[in-house]
Amino acid sequence: MASRSLNKITLIGNLTRDPELKYTPQGTAVCSFGVATNRSWTTKTGETKEDVQFHRIVAWQKLAELCANLLTKGRKIYLEGRIIYRSYDGKDGVQRNITEIIMEDFILFDDRRKMEDGGGEVNETMPDEMTGPEPEAKKPEKAAAGKTKKAAATEETVEDKVDPDDIPF
Numbered sequence: 001m002a003s004r005s006l007n008k009i010t011l012i013g014n015l016t017r018d019p020e021l022k023y024t025p026q027g028t029a030v031c032s033f034g035v036a037t038n039r040s041w042t043t044k045t046g047e048t049k050e051d052v053q054f055h056r057i058v059a060w061q062k063l064a065e066l067c068a069n070l071l072t073k074g075r076k077i078y079l080e081g082r083i084i085y086r087s088y089d090g091k092d093g094v095q096r097n098i099t100e101i102i103m104e105d106f107i108l109f110d111d112r113r114k115m116e117d118g119g120g121e122v123n124e125t126m127p128d129e130m131t132g133p134e135p136e137a138k139k140p141e142k143a144a145a146g147k148t149k150k151a152a153a154t155e156e157t158v159e160d161k162v163d164p165d166d167i168p169f
Helices: 061-070 141-145 149-155
Strands: 009-015 020-023 029-042 048-060 076-089 095-108
Touching: 020 061, 029 061, 048 061, 061 095
Parallel strands: 048 095
Antiparallel strands: 009 029, 009 076, 020 029, 029 048, 076 095
């Protein structure tokens, strides 16, 4: 009887480069990118030390296409996956070893509307299926005067624009 085992990796870090989406000859999507994780500690002498680890991440199929569409260099990500080790012979004949994390799920932590150079906002549009129909322009009061109060109240629109920071996603 085989004993149970677990190969699970959980990382929170920043993307070190934009994802690279490719397709296998069979048409399967594969996306690879890098994630950096940081660690800092204080020594006994009070000196603060930092350590950075770089991880190679690979996503397959629909998850790969999602990564290519949503992820960019510098974004903060939480990801789960499993670790694999493989080796290959380089062009120079030397055997090389690679450690990769095969991603199974991820969550974005940062706000992609915030730019890296000063916290400004990027004017990005969301797909229509996420935003719904655009609100109508405010009706003139004369047009609403001939209708019942209830009908006029349902046609009122929000005067202020929605602040993108108030949207929960």
